[in-house]
Amino acid sequence: MDARLTQFTTITPTTASARPDAVVRLRDFTRSFGANTIISGLDLEIAAGEFVVLLGRSGSGKTTLLRTLAGLDGTEEQDVTVPASHAVVFQDARLLPWKKVWRNVALGLNKRDARAAAEEALQEVGLGHRLDAWPLTLSGGEAQRVALARALVREPQLLLLDEPFAALDALTRLRMHELVLSLWHRHRPAVMMVTHDVDEAIALADRVILLDHGRIVAQERITAARGSERAGLAAGLRHRLLEALGGMVVENHAADVVALHAGARP
Numbered sequence: 287m288d289a290r291l292t293q294f295t296t297i298t299p300t301t302a303s304a305r306p307d308a309v310v311r312l313r314d315f316t317r318s319f320g321a322n323t324i325i326s327g328l329d330l331e332i333a334a335g336e337f338v339v340l341l342g343r344s345g346s347g348k349t350t351l352l353r354t355l356a357g358l359d360g361t362e363e364q365d366v367t368v369p370a371s372h373a374v375v376f377q378d379a380r381l382l383p384w385k386k387v388w389r390n391v392a393l394g395l396n397k398r399d400a401r402a403a404a405e406e407a408l409q410e411v412g413l414g415h416r417l418d419a420w421p422l423t424l425s426g427g428e429a430q431r432v433a434l435a436r437a438l439v440r441e442p443q444l445l446l447l448d449e450p451f452a453a454l455d456a457l458t459r460l461r462m463h464e465l466v467l468s469l470w471h472r473h474r475p476a477v478m479m480v481t482h483d484v485d486e487a488i489a490l491a492d493r494v495i496l497l498d499h500g501r502i503v504a505q506e507r508i509t510a511a512r513g514s515e516r517a518g519l520a521a522g523l524r525h526r527l528l529e530a531l532g533g534m535v536v537e538n539h540a541a542d543v544v545a546l547h548a549g550a551r552p
């Protein structure tokens with residue numbers, strides 16, 4: 287592949303401009319639990335069909351943000367726009383074990399042809415042969431395929447993925463990346479995916495957002511071909527993201543050590 291096709295652009299959070307095609311828009315968004323402010327003054331836009339990956343160390347507020355976009359968390363009286371049609375895939379597939387696979391996918395579909403729609407979605411994720419299986423007989427990767435089918439059968443404008451492949455082995459994870467990309471190309475929802483995996487972010491994203499203490503501290507836009515070549519050419523970006531993530535850890539670790547020493551002093 288021609289290396290010139292791959293470009294990474296660092297966007298400073300303050301210079302990110304308003305997008306007329308945004309389907310998600312948060313302005314000065316804040317979320318607290320009691321006295322604990324998790325997200326503060328966050329501005330975010332996601333364009334129609336854009337694939338955004340959210341990276342950040344544990345506790346930085348990624349899931350809180352995703353839950354906000356899913357309408358599962360408090361957005362009362364705040365400037366938050368999200369599309370009415372959205373779907374979430376979590377790390378655990380959250381299938382109902384007492385319903386067959388196709389019924390899990392068809393759940394809540396208000397259609398006479400719900401079974402046909404579920405069948406089509408399951409075929410898309412390579413599980414057309416497991417329509418009548420019980421969820422407990424599926425592997426982790428198969429269960430996540432069903433969760434993806436259940437999300438996509440609703441043709442959401444926004445697909446939210448919360449570490450959907452974290453529990454899968456490396457090879458299955460790579461296959462899931464291919465599947466997600468092919469589904470995304472076909473259906474073109476805006477995607478926001480949370481992950482801890484820098485390589486996964488680079489493999490999938492149009493834009494990587496780095497969150498720390500509920501603030502966007504870095505963004506990288508990727509204009510590139512997809513597939514393994516992209517990851518191979520991404521060494522510089524990988525380094526920058528790891529450095530940013532590592533920097534946060536070192537910074538906070540140093541603060542913890544100082545606090546510990548301060549506490550230990552007489």
Ligand SMILES: Nc1ncnc2c1ncn2[C@@H]1O[C@H](COP(=O)(O)OP(=O)(O)OP(=O)(O)O)[C@@H](O)[C@H]1O
Nearest residue numbers: 319322324342343344345346347348349350351482
């Ligand atoms: N319902 C809640 N009540 C109180 N505190 C909460 C609640 N949900 C999240 N938090 C706190 O908010 C902070 C951010 O949590 P969040 O789950 O968003 O982080 P995260 O970046 O997704 O972490 P991880 O990568 O470990 O999943 C944490 O300190 C967490 O304890």
